Amino acid sequence: MVTNKRRTSLKDIAQELGVSIATVSRALRSSPEIGAAMQEKVKELARKMNYRPNPFAQSLRKEAPRxxxxxxxxxxxxxxxxxxxxxxxxxxxxxxxxxxxxxxxxxxxxxxxxxxxxxxxxxxxxxxxxxxxxxxxxxxxxxxxxxxxxxxxxxxxxxxxxxxxxNGDIAAQQATQHLIDTGSKRIAFIGGPNHLDMVVRRKHGYLEALRENRIPIERDLVVCEKIDFDWALEAATRLLQMPNRPDAILAFNDIITFAAFTAIKQLGLRIPDDVALIGFTDDVHAGYVTPRLSAIVDQxxxxxxxxxxxxxxxxxxxxxxxxxxxxxxxxxxxxxxxx
Missing domain, CATH: 3.40.50.2300 (Response regulator)
Incomplete structure (x- = not known):
């Protein structure tokens, strides 16, 4: 038997058994027109070929919705x-x-x-x-x-x-460079799981900006684990309670951005004087908070x-x-x- 490399159709089963498509269809529906032995043979082959019926198809002659x-x-x-x-x-x-x-x-x-x-x-x-x-x-x-x-x-x-x-890598590099150019010296990055390619790209851009400006990379300022508001709130709070806390945060996405924003406010710190913030988030919600959020915006x-x-x-x-x-x-x- 040929190993299935695509979605199995009624035609594939029929060709394998040397019977008509109508016979296969009736057998799969346990029609009394088809003998028990043939029904079992068809159903067994359908299982082996990983056949999945199409609930959208009303009949063999009617085209399924697109x-x-x-x-x-x-x-x-x-x-x-x-x-x-x-x-x-x-x-x-x-x-x-x-x-x-x-x-x-x-x-x-x-x-x-x-x-x-x-x-x-x-x-x-x-x-x-x-x-x-x-x-x-x-x-x-x-x-x-x-x-x-x-x-x-x-x-x-x-x-x-x-x-x-x-182009998250380029956007993160531009955002980090902007923070450096406008007075930030210790910039933290809060991201999601390290195995996600999106996290890798954005973190890479952040690190490249630090390297280009000959700013030492501090592992304690790079926190990547989970895309979750409560986790990000706790992570941002820990960063901001460090003896030598960061004076800027680049946040991976909207959930992490607003968690960081909340942490800064809860600790009574001023944005951006004490802690600057840029987040990857949508343009609409970035304008709703006070102060209005600098953001890297997706199209x-x-x-x-x-x-x-x-x-x-x-x-x-x-x-x-x-x-x-x-x-x-x-x-x-x-x-x-x-x-």
């Missing part, structure tokens, strides 16, 4: 909702509907979401990794089944899938449209692996320049 599945780590944040808006608008133009799944930063929920999308026979999948995902076997399965897939933001298996990312809607465009190329037969970068913007407001 659907794309999207997996995001945290749908309630502005970044992911804006990316999803971009995906939905681009998909709609091409006649596709979008189903989204929120993993809540949980790799087990991510695996279940991918499995559900396979069972639903979506035509393609877009995904951003949950922060604790280290095993990529569920994505390997997607690749082996030849289901079109594109990553955005946090990515993996770059030799197998196209991806859309931001998240554009990231969504570009990701969907690459997936549609893949669906339409383009097997090239694309690496698209959507640049971020450094927006200077009131939290970063010391007076």
């Amino acid at each position: 659907v794309i599945g999207v997996v995001v780590p945290n749908l309630v944040t502005h970044y992911y909702s804006a990316v999803l808006d971009g995906i939905e608008d681009e998909a709609r133009k091409a006649g596709y509907s979008v189903i989204s799944a929120n993993t809540h930063e949980d790799s087990e929920l991510e695996v279940k979401a991918i499995d559900n999308f396979i069972n639903l026979h979506v035509e393609g999948i877009i995904a951003c990794l949950a922060q604790d995902t280290r095993d990529y076997s569920h994505f390997e399965e997607i690749y082996n089944m030849q289901i079109p897939m594109v990553f955005f933001g946090r990515t993996c298996l770059s030799d197998k899938f196209s991806c859309v990312t931001a 998240s809607y554009e990231m969504g449209t570009e990701t969907c465009k690459l997936l549609l190329k893949n669906i339409n037969g383009d097997s090239h692996i694309y690496k698209k970068i959507v640049p971020q913007k450094l927006v200077i407001r009131e939290t970063s320049a010391k007076k």
Whole structure:
């Protein structure tokens, strides 16, 4: 038997057994028109070939809806909702509907979401990794089944899938340089898990700026562990209670940014005079706090449209692996320049 390298169809099972597609379909539905022995033979082969029925298909003659599945780590944040808006608008133009799944930063929920999308026979999948995902076997399965897939933001298996990312390394370097140029001397970086490529890029930019300015890298000022408000609040508080505390913080994303902002305020420190702050966050919420937040802003809607465009190329037969970068913007407001 040939090892399955793509999503198994009724036709594949029929060809393997030398029977018609209609016979296979009836056997899988336990139709009395098909003998018990043939039913068992069909069902056994279907299990071995990892066949998954398509609940959207109303009949063999009726075309299933054109659907794309999207997996995001945290749908309630502005970044992911804006990316999803971009995906939905681009998909709609091409006649596709979008189903989204929120993993809540949980790799087990991510695996279940991918499995559900396979069972639903979506035509393609877009995904951003949950922060604790280290095993990529569920994505390997997607690749082996030849289901079109594109990553955005946090990515993996770059030799197998196209991806859309931001220039977080350059943006972090520019932000750190701005802090140095405006009077900050001991700049801390608070990030997420070190295995995430997004964390690696942003931390690299921060470190490069320190090296270029011949500022010693202090390990105690680089704290990377989790994308979680309570953890980030505690981490920022610890940093700011050090005998020789940092006088600036570069924060990895919106959750960590506002946790750091809260820690500074709770300790009665002034922003930016005592502690300057720049965060990777959305432009909308950065203007709502006082003082208004200097921020590295994603073009998240554009990231969504570009990701969907690459997936549609893949669906339409383009097997090239694309690496698209959507640049971020450094927006200077009131939290970063010391007076």
